[in-house]
Amino acid sequence: MKFWTNEVKIASVAVVAIVLLFFGLQYLKGLNLFSTNDRYYVHFTDVTGMTPSSAIYAYGYKVGVVESINYDYDDPKNIVAVIAIDQKLVLPKGTKAEISSDLLGNVRLDLILGPNPLEQLALGDTIEGGKQSGAMSKAADMLPQVEKMLPKLDSILTSINKLLADPALANTLHNVDGLTANLNSTSQDLQQLTASLNRQMPQMLGNVNGILENTEELTKKLNDIDVAATMSKVEQTLTNVQQMTEALNSKKGTLGLLMHDTGLYDNLNSTMENADKLIIDLKEHPKRYVHFSLFGRKNN
Numbered sequence: 502m503k504f505w506t507n508e509v510k511i512a513s514v515a516v517v518a519i520v521l522l523f524f525g526l527q528y529l530k531g532l533n534l535f536s537t538n539d540r541y542y543v544h545f546t547d548v549t550g551m552t553p554s555s556a557i558y559a560y561g562y563k564v565g566v567v568e569s570i571n572y573d574y575d576d577p578k579n580i581v582a583v584i585a586i587d588q589k590l591v592l593p594k595g596t597k598a599e600i601s602s603d604l605l606g607n608v609r610l611d612l613i614l615g616p617n618p619l620e621q622l623a624l625g626d627t628i629e630g631g632k633q634s635g636a637m638s639k640a641a642d643m644l645p646q647v648e649k650m651l652p653k654l655d656s657i658l659t660s661i662n663k664l665l666a667d668p669a670l671a672n673t674l675h676n677v678d679g680l681t682a683n684l685n686s687t688s689q690d691l692q693q694l695t696a697s698l699n700r701q702m703p704q705m706l707g708n709v710n711g712i713l714e715n716t717e718e719l720t721k722k723l724n725d726i727d728v729a730a731t732m733s734k735v736e737q738t739l740t741n742v743q744q745m746t747e748a749l750n751s752k753k754g755t756l757g758l759l760m761h762d763t764g765l766y767d768n769l770n771s772t773m774e775n776a777d778k779l780i781i782d783l784k785e786h787p788k789r790y791v792h793f794s795l796f797g798r799k800n801n
Contacts (some may be wrong), residue, residue: 541583541592543584543629544629550600550606564586565587595616
């Protein structure tokens with residue numbers, strides 16, 4: 502009779518599969534049955550969210566795992582967790598453990614190392630544990646304030662609904678539509694104007710170039726003018742004018758005497774008076790001065 506029968510083979514494969522499944526599940530949980538990690542105990546009054554195989558971190562680096570959680574039914578607030586820490590990590594006295602969670606609900610255990618690394622915890626010592634007041638805890642603390650704000654928010658939403666139902670708002674929106682249409686039309690006109698300016702720009706630049714050329718030619722002509730000779734002629738003319746003015750102001754010469762001799766003015770005034778009298782007498786007695794007769798002249 503053979504020992505290594507098909508039944509034994511099947512049983513052996515089943516046992517090996519069960520063992521591998523057990524170790525695989527422990528590995529997936531983060532537990533290593535053959536590890537040489539140091540074990541400590543952490544005392545909690547509340548372990549909400551934490552489970553065996555929860556990761557343990559120190560300054561953001563994973564240093565161990567929670568192996569088990571023991572609940573004391575006689576003392577509900579006495580909860581002890583067994584943690585396995587990498588033996589390379591030395592835990593100073595005063596080290597604390599805090600349960601923390603992120604917004605996604607992932608729970609982990611953070612170690613807050615003590616201040617003096619020279620005083621170390623012994624293997625199997627108990628660490629004081631607690632819960633970290635993270636974002637979720639702060640959000641829970643804000644719930645009462647949020648509840649107080651809800652009536653105000655309801656009132657604000659009611660006012661907003663009334664505002665949205667107001668016909669004036671609809672009319673305003675229609676006016677905005679009209680304004681938008683006008684702006685679009687104005688934009689099109691500006692585009693057309695810009696296109697027209699772009700078409701006329703070469704001609705305008707040509708005209709400007711012509712003006713600049715004429716200005717440059719005029720500047721050259723001005724540069725060619727003998728300014729010194731021109732100023733000399735102007736000074737000579739001013740000298741002649743000054744001499745004529747001096748001659749008029751003096752009592753010498755005909756023009757000076759005419760301007761300064763009062764006797765000439767009196768004679769001219771007397772002559773004008775006599776001429777006026779002569780004209781008046783001529784009008785009153787024309788026959789004294791002009792007489793025509795076919796039969797001879799008579800003496801008056």
